[in-house]
Amino acid sequence: MxxxxxxxxxxxxxxxxxxxxxxxxxxxxxxxxxxxxxxxxxxxxxxxxxxxxxxxxxxxxxxxxxxxxxxxxxxxxxxxxxxxxxxxxxxxxxxxxxxxxxxxxxxxxxxxxxxxxxxxxxxxxxxxxxxxxxxxxxARLSGLDRLLLGRTGETARLRADVLDLAGTETPVLLQGETGTGKDLVARALHDLGPRPDGPFVALNCATLPADRFESEMFGVAGEYPGKLAAADGGTLFLDEICACPLPVQAKLLRVIEEQEVTPLGGSTPVALRARIVSATNEDPEKAISDGHLRADLLFRLNTMVLTLPPLRQRRDDIVLLFTHFLHNHAQVYEIMAPDLTQNDVTALLAHDWPGNVRELRNVAERRVLAARRGGGSVAEALRADPPPEEVPDTLREAVAAFEKELIGKAIRAHQGRMDAVAEALGIGRRTLNEKIVKLGLDKDSLL
CATH class of the missing domain: 3.40.50.2300 (Response regulator)
Known part of the structure; x- marks a missing residue:
């Protein structure tokens, strides 16, 4: 007890x-x-x-x-x-x-x-x-404990699995919902592996345009080496592997089997010695039945499978993780981390965290930003995301909303010092002033 x-x-x-x-x-x-x-x-x-x-x-x-x-x-x-x-x-x-x-x-x-x-x-x-x-x-944590923070049985087992697999060259497939930290686990497998000084190259298969996918992955002869060649001697992390186009999957399978890659437009293969770590938030078996994923590629990628639990299954880790993120963001914004009240803890534990650890980190940042203005609570930080009906209808409106949020955040971070704000945003002071007027930002209300 x-x-x-x-x-x-x-x-x-x-x-x-x-x-x-x-x-x-x-x-x-x-x-x-x-x-x-x-x-x-x-x-x-x-x-x-x-x-x-x-x-x-x-x-x-x-x-x-x-x-x-x-x-x-x-x-x-x-x-x-x-x-x-x-x-x-x-x-x-x-x-x-x-x-x-x-x-x-x-x-x-x-x-x-x-x-x-x-x-x-x-x-x-x-x-x-x-x-x-x-x-x-x-403060006592270091290494893997700090990277994969948590004290529940699920987190402890995940750390043990990562330590077991890190020293091998075995392909690993990471499964888990969006925001569960698959990128952190991939990085840990690399950092604790036999070649931590080698390159760690991440490729998100869901964000690359189809017309650039092959050139990004395999490179172009005489122009660009590609992600695969860039990962030689290290680790290639293929995130959202189920989003990889089927024609590319066939070529990727050949690369893994032959351990060499041929750039587009070239005829000479280049030896490739890289560990492949892949990740997905989908059910791979369903992706195969739906025709989105080749079964033979999955068999090459899933020699070992690590499943990352969602945050709602790690309730005992929530306060620890939130405290960690709270102090990290407090250091960034150069303030004292706000104390957690009983109401804050209740709000943290009552939330379902559909966005998992990534959502928890964002809520912690919003709580710190509110504390800089002398107020706020976890419940208010949880309500900070706009409801769907408030999402801008057009690209122009979306860009304006993003600029407004980014400039406001920079003003708060630099306590209204406009030269520092302009430098942080990478724009001129005159451009910054014009945007503030155009977007209707009230500098005083942000501080």
Whole structure:
């Protein structure tokens, strides 16, 4: 059982024995784990052993007072302190809150109100401790653990499979939904393989125009070597292999079998020694039955198959991944990463993540951008994508919308320094000003 699974714990500090016993009984009846001390001076000695989620302390006690205890608590991840006193007044409460107390309650207090305050304080402390543990874990990660981040069984098995296959020349087919990180796994297979210093060449079969496909892949004699030749001595990553045109599939099969490639218009084959890693978000067997994929090519590519699980099957990884992306984007935009609230965590876990890790990364960036403006939440970042009816109808409108978003992002990233914005966008200052006016951008509202 982890600490997060245990009931919340409280340390009660009061010199009145009967009051201590009463408060312990109240908290234990509400499901808390309760410890009690009669002197505030004992707290710092026992804090490391007890590790309470919240401290409830009387204000007026012999020796060290509750206010003095507040100043003695270590900075950083010290548990929140709730002060309670029969002699309290408004100035004392204001001073306590100003000095860092979580709350101030007067005796006699209504039990449900006191328990509510204590619960909120404990929840906040646990959230802070959880976030710090995640940051420490991320800081310790290196190599494959950082590349394929996660602690679920699915992620651990994927890392083990990658390590097993990385040292071989075996062709690997990566299967998984869009955004699951197939490109990261392909890169890991290369980086951990026998030739990490060799080239890693990626070719997305779904984005190449049909009339340029063969020249891009096989090259043109005397003009362009092609992706296959460029991958010699390294790895060729064929993404969305089911989108490869059938005539090209036949030639690719021949290249894999003969380990040589002949450029278009040429007659002399060039030896090719490259590992082939392919990927698809389709069902290869269905692609074969639909006539989109040659069965003999699939048999050459799928010697080993790695299936990447969608994010909805890795629920326990979501907060860890989001925290990782949040801190990465915070570094890029040069701000402190916003803290995750309980509502943020609830929103993260309630979402289905159809775009998988790629969508999670984008939501983290939107959350950081909102934090730069002093607000935002995960729920708002999730709602940031425009509904389908708001997608521009024409290419001109789509280009304008893209330019507006890109310029706005650059203005925020460079805090309104227009010379830096123009340089980052690769345009002149005058052109930038004209576009701002044309697109109706309000610079002040972006900052």
């Amino acid at each position: 982890t600490t997060a699974d245990l009931p919340p714990s409280i340390l009660i500090v009061d010199d009145d024995r009967s009051m201590r016993a009463s408060l312990v009984d109240l908290c234990e009846a509400a499901g808390w784990r309760a410890e009690a001390l009669g002197r505030a001076a004992q707290v710092t000695e026992r804090l490391a052993d007890l590790q309470p989620d919240v401290i409830l302390s009387d204000v007026r006690m012999p020796g060290m007072s509750g206010l003095e205890l507040l100043s003695e608590l270590p900075s950083g991840l010290a548990p929140p302190l709730v002060l309670i006193s029969a002699h309290g007044d408004i100035p004392m409460a204001v001073e306590a809150i100003r000095n860092g107390a979580y709350s101030f309650v007067e005796k006699p207090c209504e039990p449900r109100r006191l328990l509510s305050i204590l619960r909120h304080a404990a929840d906040q402390h646990r959230m802070r401790k959880g976030a710090e543990r995640l940051k420490e874990r991320l």
